[in-house]
Amino acid sequence: MNAVESGATIADLLGESGLPRHEAALLLRSVLRCEPAHLIAHAERTVDPPMSLTAQAWFARRRAGEPVSYITGAQEFYGIALRVNADVLIPRCETELLVDLALERIPPGSSARVLELGTGSGAIAVALATQRPELKITAADVSEAALRVARLNARRHGAEIDFVRSDWFESTGSGPFDIIVSNPPYVAAGDPHLEQGDVRFEPRLALLAGADGLACIRKIAERARGHLRPGGSLLMEHGYDQGERCIRQLRELGYTGVADFPDLAGLPRTCAAVWRG
Numbered sequence: 001m002n003a004v005e006s007g008a009t010i011a012d013l014l015g016e017s018g019l020p021r022h023e024a025a026l027l028l029r030s031v032l033r034c035e036p037a038h039l040i041a042h043a044e045r046t047v048d049p050p051m052s053l054t055a056q057a058w059f060a061r062r063r064a065g066e067p068v069s070y071i072t073g074a075q076e077f078y079g080i081a082l083r084v085n086a087d088v089l090i091p092r093c094e095t096e097l098l099v100d101l102a103l104e105r106i107p108p109g110s111s112a113r114v115l116e117l118g119t120g121s122g123a124i125a126v127a128l129a130t131q132r133p134e135l136k137i138t139a140a141d142v143s144e145a146a147l148r149v150a151r152l153n154a155r156r157h158g159a160e161i162d163f164v165r166s167d168w169f170e171s172t173g174s175g176p177f178d179i180i181v182s183n184p185p186y187v188a189a190g191d192p193h194l195e196q197g198d199v200r201f202e203p204r205l206a207l208l209a210g211a212d213g214l215a216c217i218r219k220i221a222e223r224a225r226g227h228l229r230p231g232g233s234l235l236m237e238h239g240y241d242q243g244e245r246c247i248r249q250l251r252e253l254g255y256t257g258v259a260d261f262p263d264l265a266g267l268p269r270t271c272a273a274v275w276r277g
């Protein structure tokens with residue numbers, strides 16, 4: 001007799017999940033829509049059979065490797081609850097640095113024009129809009145499926161963002177923008193990480209960027225010069241080993257004030273540059 005047929009308790013389901021306890025608890029909390037303390041306080045509570053079945057199906061998906069965020073459809077970023085699905089990259093905590101750096105460059109109350117390229121779930125644009133509702137934000141992605149997720153997230157958080165389907169700058173209009181921000185694809189083709197863990201389930205379009213992983217960063221850095229107002233800033237996330245190459249490229253392209261910033265793990269993560277015009 002399995003856990004459902006016997007009227008499984010919370011403790012049964014967690015014990016029989018075949019997953020690390022924290023992952024099983026996260027999934028079960030999402031099925032039961034409860035707080036963490038509930039799983040402990042009501043460990044012997046019998047779970048309704050339909051919910052038990054859902055929990056067991058979710059456990060099986062996780063055992064097969066699917067990311068927890070795709071199973072629950074939720075991911076937190078910059079303190080905001082976002083919806084996600086397999087059409088978008090799962091927003092990473094290291095990308096919050098990009099939001100911080102953008103906010104540092106925008107005086108409070110400013111209605112600066114911001115362009116986000118490769119918005120995916122809309123994480124960066126929605127975070128900026130909720131922090132500074134006066135900003136005029138355009139957010140672009142080449143994937144219509146990703147834009148559907150981004151629009152949903154913006155609606156859920158009352159964020160006013162102009163979403164546009166665009167191959168980088170193709171349909172964004174010429175601006176000029178005060179800030180251009182992007183977490184572009186930056187994984188090199190053939191990188192072994194593509195075959196490991198959660199990344200295996202994420203869209204290749206959100207990850208891959210040519211033989212050296214810099215194809216998108218290069219394109220954005222070159223073309224951003226024609227879309228920034230004089231004195232405007234370009235901010236881009238990059239791979240942990242790409243910082244020096246990004247900096248060199250930005251200087252060669254004529255940007256000033258070029259700098260690189262580490263993430264919370266101390267790894268070079270985000271480059272910033274000013275276009276003097």
Ligand SMILES: C[S@@+](CC[C@H](N)C(=O)[O-])C[C@H]1O[C@@H](n2cnc3c(N)ncnc32)[C@H](O)[C@@H]1O
Nearest residue numbers: 091118119120141142143167168183184185206
């Ligand atoms: C690394 S993901 C970043 C998603 C989101 N901004 C985040 O930080 O979680 C890169 C995004 O760039 C988009 N992208 C890839 N190629 C693009 C292109 N040519 N033009 C516009 N967006 C593109 C992908 O669809 C993906 O959503």
